[in-house]
Amino acid sequence: MKLTRRDTLRSVATATLAAALPMPFIARAEAASDIVLASLYDLSGINQEVGKGMFDTLSFAVDEINEGGGLLGRKIRVISYDMQGNLQLGSQYAQQAALKDRADVVHGGITSASREVIRPVLDKYKTLYFYDTPYEGGVCDRNIFCVACTPAQTVEKTIAYATKNWGKKGYTLAANYNYGQITADWVKKYARDNGGEVLGTEFFPFDVTNFGSTLAKIQAAQPDWIIAVLVGGTPLAFYRQFAAAGLNSKIHICSTTFGSSNEVSILAANEVEGIVVCYNYLEVIDNAKNRDFVTRFRAKFGANYPPLAELAMSSYQGIHLWAEGVRRAGTTERMKVIEALESGITLDMPSGKIYLDPATHHVTQDVHLAVYHDKMPKIIETFAQLPPSDTAAVCNLTKNPNDNQQYVIKVD
Amino acid sequence: MAYATVVGIEIVYAIATLVLVSLGLAIVFGMMRVINLAHGEFLVMGGYSATIAFHHGVNFWIAIIFVPPVAVGLIGLVIERTIIRFLYGRMWETMLACWGLSLFLVGLMTMIFGGDTEGVPMRVPGIRIGAYQTSGYELFVIAFSMLLVGAVWVLLRLTRLGLLARATMQNTAMAEALGTNTDSVYALTFALGAGLAGLAGGIIAPLSGIVPTSGGSYIGQAFITVLGGGASALTGVTSASLLFGVVGQIATFASNAVLGSVALLAAAVILIRVLPDGITGRYFQGNL
Numbered sequence: 075m076k077l078t079r080r081d082t083l084r085s086v087a088t089a090t091l092a093a094a095l096p097m098p099f100i101a102r103a104e105a106a107s108d109i110v111l112a113s114l115y116d117l118s119g120i121n122q123e124v125g126k127g128m129f130d131t132l133s134f135a136v137d138e139i140n141e142g143g144g145l146l147g148r149k150i151r152v153i154s155y156d157m158q159g160n161l162q163l164g165s166q167y168a169q170q171a172a173l174k175d176r177a178d179v180v181h182g183g184i185t186s187a188s189r190e191v192i193r194p195v196l197d198k199y200k201t202l203y204f205y206d207t208p209y210e211g212g213v214c215d216r217n218i219f220c221v222a223c224t225p226a227q228t229v230e231k232t233i234a235y236a237t238k239n240w241g242k243k244g245y246t247l248a249a250n251y252n253y254g255q256i257t258a259d260w261v262k263k264y265a266r267d268n269g270g271e272v273l274g275t276e277f278f279p280f281d282v283t284n285f286g287s288t289l290a291k292i293q294a295a296q297p298d299w300i301i302a303v304l305v306g307g308t309p310l311a312f313y314r315q316f317a318a319a320g321l322n323s324k325i326h327i328c329s330t331t332f333g334s335s336n337e338v339s340i341l342a343a344n345e346v347e348g349i350v351v352c353y354n355y356l357e358v359i360d361n362a363k364n365r366d367f368v369t370r371f372r373a374k375f376g377a378n379y380p381p382l383a384e385l386a387m388s389s390y391q392g393i394h395l396w397a398e399g400v401r402r403a404g405t406t407e408r409m410k411v412i413e414a415l416e417s418g419i420t421l422d423m424p425s426g427k428i429y430l431d432p433a434t435h436h437v438t439q440d441v442h443l444a445v446y447h448d449k450m451p452k453i454i455e456t457f458a459q460l461p462p463s464d465t466a467a468v469c470n471l472t473k474n475p476n477d478n479q480q481y482v483i484k485v486d
Numbered sequence: 487m488a489y490a491t492v493v494g495i496e497i498v499y500a501i502a503t504l505v506l507v508s509l510g511l512a513i514v515f516g517m518m519r520v521i522n523l524a525h526g527e528f529l530v531m532g533g534y535s536a537t538i539a540f541h542h543g544v545n546f547w548i549a550i551i552f553v554p555p556v557a558v559g560l561i562g563l564v565i566e567r568t569i570i571r572f573l574y575g576r577m578w579e580t581m582l583a584c585w586g587l588s589l590f591l592v593g594l595m596t597m598i599f600g601g602d603t604e605g606v607p608m609r610v611p612g613i614r615i616g617a618y619q620t621s622g623y624e625l626f627v628i629a630f631s632m633l634l635v636g637a638v639w640v641l642l643r644l645t646r647l648g649l650l651a652r653a654t655m656q657n658t659a660m661a662e663a664l665g666t667n668t669d670s671v672y673a674l675t676f677a678l679g680a681g682l683a684g685l686a687g688g689i690i691a692p693l694s695g696i697v698p699t700s701g702g703s704y705i706g707q708a709f710i711t712v713l714g715g716g717a718s719a720l721t722g723v724t725s726a727s728l729l730f731g732v733v734g735q736i737a738t739f740a741s742n743a744v745l746g747s748v749a750l751l752a753a754a755v756i757l758i759r760v761l762p763d764g765i766t767g768r769y770f771q772g773n774l
Contacts, residue, residue: 119699122601250744276742281703283694286499286624287738287746290492293618310603311694318693319621320612335603340695342607 108151109144109406111136111393112171114182114192119159120280120306121184123335127386128206129154130379132181134371135393145400153177157188164191172199178406179396181206181389185305186253190480193218197478202408206392207385208330208354210256211436211462212481214469217408219415219435221395221428222388225260226464227441228352231457232301232328233264235350235443240326241298242270247288247312248303250277257303257330260464262485273297280306285315292325302329310337317345326350334383338449349446354439355387355425356451364424391423395430395437416472427459433472436462488616493739495615499624501731502631506690507704508711508723509638510683515712516719517655518675520570521581524588525708526701528680530595532558532687533696537604546609551630554688555681562680566673574672588701595698603695610692627689638682639720642774651675652774710754716764721773725765729753 113132115125136150144150153175155167164183171177172195179202183189186209196203196217203218211224236244246261248254254277262272273295276288292300304312309331316322328350332338338346357368367390372379398421400406403414416432426440438461444451468481507529514522522528532554539549569587573580610623642648653661654671662668686704687696694700711730715722733753738746761768 118596118601120697123603278743279747281700282743283690283700283703284500284503286496286621287493287735288743290489290496290618290620291739293492294489310605314605314608314695315621315693318608318610318612318623320614320619324619337603340603340605345607 108149109146109400110175110177111150111152112167112175112177112180112182113152113154114157114164114167114171114180114188115154116159116184116188117154117156119157121159121335124184124385125157127380127383128184128389130375131371131382131386131390132206132393134374135390135397139393139397145397146404146406150397155182157182157184161188161191164188165195168192168195169199172196172201177201178400178408179204179411181392181396183207184385185251186210186256187251189213190252200408202396202411204392204396206388208388210253210260211464212256212468212483214434214465214471214481215478216412216435216471216475219392219395219430220465221392221430221437223354223384223439223441224436224462224464225257225264226462227354227439227457227460229257229260229330230264231441231443231455232330232350232352233261233270234268235352235454236299236301236326236328237265237268237270242268243295243297243299244270244272245292245295245297245300246272246275246303247300248275248277249305249308250279251305253305254303256482259483259485261301261303263483266485278304278308280308282308283311285312288312289315289319289321293321297325299326299328302327303331304329305331309335310340313337313341313345313349317342322348328352333381333446333451334385336380338446339380341449343449346446346449350443350454351446351451352441352443353384354441355382355384356442356444356453357382358444358451358453359425359442361424361426363422367424387423387425391421391425391428391437394421394423395419395428429459431462431466433470434462434465435471436465438462488618491615492618492620493735495620495624495628496739497732497735498628500735501727502628503690504707504711504727504731505631505635505723506627506686508708508715508727509634510679510681510686511708512679512712512715512719512723513638513682514676514679515709516715516717516722517651518574518672518679519577520574520676521577521584522679523581523584523705524565524591524701525683526703526705527588527591527595528558528562528683528701529687529690529704530696530698530701531561531591532684533691533700534595534599534604534687535684536688536691537606537696540606546606550606550688550691551685555685558684558687559677559681562684563673563677565680566676570676571669571672592698592701599698601697601699603697605695606692608692623692627693630689634682634685635720635724639774641678642720647674707750710751714754714757714764716761716766716768718766718770718773721770722764722766725770726757729757729765 115129117125157163181204183192205220208223246258248258258275265272399411399415403410419430429438442453443455444453511525535554535557536550539553612619613622654668711726714726734746734750737749
């Protein structure tokens with residue numbers, strides 16, 4: 075057979091065409107060689123300060139993994155969405171992450187309100203979801219892993235400390251949405267368990283700035299301590315007005331949220347003095363793993379980066395838990411990863427040892443009770459390996475894998 | 487008894503804050519008919535100017551009382567000269583322009599200051615009333631608001647500038663025919679309104695933190711108060727603040743902060759239904 079120029083051209087053209095036709099599939103296969111991680115934090119708006127910290131530690135963890143050769147030999151690619159504190163954007167971006175980006179996992183949602191917007195969307199489109207924020211507990215759903223503290227780990231220890239050291243009478247100030255309301259019920263329960271009582275509970279919208287009437291009511295009730303479950307811009311105004319009225323020398327404050335935003339750097343030392351918190355992570359925790367983490371993190375983000383708080387660490391730990399699940403599964407296929415995550419993973423993290431509980435999809439971890447002195451948290455006591463007993467009491471995904479709801483505590 | 491005193495102080499304080507927050511808008515909207523949707527951002531700029539001044543070592547009182555009105559007054563002057571003056575008498579266009587301005591200012595402030603909460607540390611000690619402690623700063627805010635209302639009254643009623651301003655707002659053509667430079671009167675009046683908004687922001691800064699978007703929590707209160715007050719700027723704002731402050735605070739004490747704001751809004755709805763022209767549309771007519 076003689077090869078003419080025309081024949082050659084024709085066959086080359088056909089071959090090119092044949093190669094070009096399935097191009098979209100090739101392109102998709104190439105893109106899929108990266109593992110896609112979608113992050114949904116508020117990077118602007120009322121929770122920006124918190125969201126930025128969480129996103130920075132998330133990126134830091136992903137860089138660690140990628141620099142170490144990636145996951146299953148593939149790189150992790152982060153697609154970041156800014157929810158802007160807007161719930162509607164939460165559901166829209168969750169859909170985009172699931173359908174357009176075909177994310178292998180979604181990390182995100184800061185407030186419990188946003189989690190309850192994102193969760194059903196990702197359930198529907200069968201996309202694995204990690205919620206990395208301390209919250210009110212009780213979420214029972216096989217598609218979600220809640221890898222931060224719940225009230226049985228932190229609120230319980232805080233209230234036990236308050237009733238033992240300050241007195242039996244408490245008063246709750248909480249943000250007016252599911253997190254604040256459910257946490258306020260836990261406060262009531264734990265106060266009662268410790269032989270104390272909550273004299274009053276008040277809820278506040280995100281944008282309230284005047285606490286004058288609340289301060290008068292608190293004084294009329296004469297509690298020994300108050301617990302602040304405040305979120306958004308309100309905490310700063312509250313701590314300041316509380317101190318301005320001279321109450322900080324008479325009534326003790328503990329909080330479930332203090333220090334997670336930039337309150338400590340804005341407030342004066344006397345306004346912060348003596349506030350008690352209980353977290354899984356504080357930057358001052360002294361162990362080799364944490365010293366190493368802080369040194370590396372600060373080398374990258376600078377010495378002036380604000381103190382690292384629990385929420386930022388939860389993101390970091392959430393990424394590593396998920397990565398361990400993928401490693402064990404040997405694939406990013408959702409059900410296989412869930413099963414691998416349910417195989418009883420224990421990791422050594424800057425906050426100490428963390429264990430992912432298969433029955434609840436929550437974590438067993440250390441928590442630290444600390445008091446602020448000279449604007450720095452000082453650890454009073456450390457409680458090792460506390461299980462998420464609030465959620466464990468109502469949720470067992472090993473027995474009921476199809477359970478899908480948030481259990482809410484009932485007090486009177 | 488002590489409790490009643492504290493509750494009383496809180497009610498008066500709520501009234502004083504409403505007056506403070508609304509006064510600038512009452513001048514700009516009440517007198518000049520400019521629907522200034524950027525009023526909240528003027529407040530926030532006042533707060534930021536106080537914060538910046540304080541952190542540069544300016545005395546606390548100078549930083550919150552003198553710096554904000556001057557800074558925001560000047561910004562107001564620039565805005566009036568570049569945007570507002572082309573739109574007088576065209577209510578919808580001014581409203582749209584001010585809304586755009588508000589979005590622009592929020593974006594600009596976010597670019598400059600970021601979204602972190604800023605604040606000025608409180609320098610006033612608490613005071614004792616019987617078994618209760620209350621904030622000394624609240625008493626200062628109450629006294630200051632009263633003084634401010636007095637000062638604005640004197641300025642508009644007893645000075646030549648005030649006379650010219652009122653004449654210009656009532657009948658621009660006639661004032662101009664009589665030799666008034668109405669252009670500069672408009673500019674000065676707008677700057678005065680902006681300055682008062684800035685001042686309110688400065689006074690509020692030590693109590694509550696400020697972020698670029700804080701304006702949103704004040705603009706609603708300010709418009710409700712000014713609309714509830716009606717045509718007369720000063721009398722209107724004072725009487726509407728009195729009504730809304732008392733209703734809101736009593737509801738807050740009887741229940742909680744959420745129902746307090748609900749009660750305030752309900753009172754506003756009923757008031758506008760009964761008196762569509764506001765309180766001064768029927769009572770205290772012809773007052774300033």
